[in-house]
Amino acid sequence: MPHKVFLSRLKLSDFRNYAGLSLQLDARHVVLTGDNGAGKTNLMEAVSLLSPGRGLRRAAYADVARVGAETGFSIFAELDGMDGPVEIGTGTAGAEEGQARRLRINGTTAKTVDELLDHLRVLWLTPAMDGLFTGGSSDRRRFLDRLVLSLDPEHGRRASDYERAMRSRNKLLSEGRADPAWLTGLERQMAELGISMALARQEMLGLLAALVDKNDAGGIYPAADLALSGFLDGEWHRPAFDLEEQYLEMMRNGRYRDAAAGRTLDGPHRSDLLIRHRAKNMEAGRCSTGEQKALLVGLVLAHARLVANMTGHAPVLLLDEIVAHLDEGRRAALFDLVDDLGGQAFMTGTDQSMFSALGERARYLTVANGTVSG
Numbered sequence: 001m002p003h004k005v006f007l008s009r010l011k012l013s014d015f016r017n018y019a020g021l022s023l024q025l026d027a028r029h030v031v032l033t034g035d036n037g038a039g040k041t042n043l044m045e046a047v048s049l050l051s052p053g054r055g056l057r058r059a060a061y062a063d064v065a066r067v068g069a070e071t072g073f074s075i076f077a078e079l080d081g082m083d084g085p086v087e088i089g090t091g092t093a094g095a096e097e098g099q100a101r102r103l104r105i106n107g108t109t110a111k112t113v114d115e116l117l118d119h120l121r122v123l124w125l126t127p128a129m130d131g132l133f134t135g136g137s138s139d140r141r142r143f144l145d146r147l148v149l150s151l152d153p154e155h156g157r158r159a160s161d162y163e164r165a166m167r168s169r170n171k172l173l174s175e176g177r178a179d180p181a182w183l184t185g186l187e188r189q190m191a192e193l194g195i196s197m198a199l200a201r202q203e204m205l206g207l208l209a210a211l212v213d214k215n216d217a218g219g220i221y222p223a224a225d226l227a228l229s230g231f232l233d234g235e236w237h238r239p240a241f242d243l244e245e246q247y248l249e250m251m252r253n254g255r256y257r258d259a260a261a262g263r264t265l266d267g268p269h270r271s272d273l274l275i276r277h278r279a280k281n282m283e284a285g286r287c288s289t290g291e292q293k294a295l296l297v298g299l300v301l302a303h304a305r306l307v308a309n310m311t312g313h314a315p316v317l318l319l320d321e322i323v324a325h326l327d328e329g330r331r332a333a334l335f336d337l338v339d340d341l342g343g344q345a346f347m348t349g350t351d352q353s354m355f356s357a358l359g360e361r362a363r364y365l366t367v368a369n370g371t372v373s374g
């Protein structure tokens with residue numbers, strides 16, 4: 001079983017509806033119950049901000065600073081991390097918009113967010129992620145990129161370099177007087193980066209799909225067929241050189257059309273992820289709400305398992321309001337699968353009785369109006 005990474009203490013200051021909180025946790029799972037608006041999701045959001053990105057609500061830092069606070073917010077956690085005991089923290093100096101995020105690891109300033117990944121990986125599942133099935137392709141690409149990023153931090157650099165090259169190409173085309181050599185140079189960069197982004201997505205998706213199938217073996221969470229569509233559809237077997245030539249030709253042929261559209265219409269930034277419920281042979285978007293929740297839980301648990309297998313450390317899981325949507329059998333199965341992962345999980349709900357099958361494996365905390373007791 002992988003070494004257990006867990007938060008032993010969480011300290012918040014002027015974060016959302018918490019003026020100040022110092023919470024002693026322990027090695028076990030943490031169940032947070034309380035009324036609507038009490039601050040359960042806020043607490044999970046704080047934990048999610050201890051990883052790269054904008055956390056589980058993708059909020060601006062100015063919004064997470066407590067209303068009325070004079071200064072910025074801070075989040076600190078003591079943890080038994082992937083590399084041993086450590087204190088990590090984040091926050092902003094001021095509460096106004098445009099504040100840069102600060103990162104501290106053992107009292108010193110961290111240079112990049114990726115350093116957080118040496119200590120802790122956090123994965124979450126929130127009601128907003130229903131958009132994976134019902135929303136647009138950007139929700140699915142975000143899911144896919146978070147999957148790749150959680151195991152390959154280089155993916156973020158590739159994606160931002162690709163974006164930069166694409167924006168320059170769009171600008172040149174819109175100005176209508178592009179130097180062809182310059183344009184070809186940018187397209188070559190896009191081809192190289194775009195193909196490696198697409199290959200990384202394809203590889204991680206394959207690994208995830210194998211684990212989704214394993215979840216299904218217990219008959220608890222449905223098997224799903226996962227496939228990338230759009231960009232380089234069905235061309236994966238071709239040698240890299242051929243793919244690059246094909247990409248360059250696609251860009252050349254698309255110049256006129258892209259200039260008229262004002263943007264690049266082909267590429268990995270337009271890929272989509274197809275998710276099908278295998279037993280029903282049905283697109284996930286057409287499944288019932290309960291079936292979609294079960295599919296989503298299956299995907300996230302498989303992602304957590306993949307992180308545990310590849311890093312040797314289970315991620316900290318944040319499961320927000322998930323339990324209420326599952327029937328009793330699936331709830332119990334979820335608790336067992338989460339426990340088997342060997343990591344720490346935070347779970348929320350309005351009613352503690354929903355968690356009875358967890359028994360002694362969890363610590364139960366009550367959240368009310370920005371305070372936590374229990």
Ligand SMILES: Nc1ncnc2c1ncn2[C@@H]1O[C@H](COP(=O)(O)OP(=O)(O)OP(=O)(O)O)[C@@H](O)[C@H]1O
Nearest residue numbers: 016017036037038039040041042063064065066067
């Ligand atoms: N920046 C902020 N400053 C102060 N309070 C805030 C801030 N942002 C959100 N809140 C408050 O936090 C509360 C919401 O907390 P949270 O989303 O954690 O609730 P919850 O316990 O998860 O509830 P639910 O069960 O409804 O999802 C609301 O009362 C909201 O007004």
